[in-house]
Amino acid sequence: MTATDYRQENAMPSRKPPATPARILTAAADHIERVGLYQGDHLWQPGRMGDTAPCTVLHAWERGVRSARPRWSVRGEPWEIFQRALFDSLVVLSNQVNGRPVSGVRWRKLKLTEDAYRRTLLWCWGDEPERTTAEAAAMIRTAAALHPSDGDHATPGCPTLKNMV
Numbered sequence: 001m002t003a004t005d006y007r008q009e010n011a012m013p014s015r016k017p018p019a020t021p022a023r024i025l026t027a028a029a030d031h032i033e034r035v036g037l038y039q040g041d042h043l044w045q046p047g048r049m050g051d052t053a054p055c056t057v058l059h060a061w062e063r064g065v066r067s068a069r070p071r072w073s074v075r076g077e078p079w080e081i082f083q084r085a086l087f088d089s090l091v092v093l094s095n096q097v098n099g100r101p102v103s104g105v106r107w108r109k110l111k112l113t114e115d116a117y118r119r120t121l122l123w124c125w126g127d128e129p130e131r132t133t134a135e136a137a138a139m140i141r142t143a144a145a146l147h148p149s150d151g152d153h154a155t156p157g158c159p160t161l162k163n164m165v
Contacts, residue, residue: 019068019082021089025144028064028093029137032057037126037133057126057136058119061093088147094118096143097125 017023038054055063065086070078095101098121107117126136 016068016070016078018078019070019085021085021092021147022144024061024064024068024085024089025093025140025147026064027067028057028060029140029144031055031063032060032133032140033137037131037136039127039129039131054133056123057097057140058122060136060140061090061122064089089143090115090118092147093140093143094121096139096146097121 032055036054038056038059068082068085070082091102102118102121104114107114110117112120125131125139
């Protein structure tokens with residue numbers, strides 16, 4: 001094997017695969033399975049906890065988002081695809097946690113943005129007493145299965161509301 005062959009074989013891929021809701025959610029489930037579910041709000045400090053401390057469902061989703069984010073040097077379409085996948089993954093996951101599609105009436109009554117309300121749902125669901133890491137990971141994986149990885153990301157939102165819990 002020549003030095004060039006070795007470098008090509010062991011080089012990092014030049015581009016990440018396109019972001020999809022399933023990739024984001026699968027990475028989130030993998031992360032929470034690896035580190036465990038954290039419950040409570042007094043000691044949780046995401047900036048200081050690194051990759052090994054237990055995390056909330058919301059933090060696991062954020063880790064999944066980070067894993068699918070395009071490299072900063074990439075411009076254009078990969079970022080547009082990422083933004084749609086980010087939104088779709090949050091919608092699918094929060095709908096799964098809610099047990100049905102989340103109504104816009106809820107966040108408007110509370111004077112919250114849609115994003116803030118959906119993130120709050122994730123935090124609260126994972127913080128319920130007796131919730132386990134296995135339940136959290138299974139819920140995230142179920143949400144990932146609702147949005148196929150090769151889905152069309154030309155328009156934001158869930159593929160269909162029929163396949164929600």
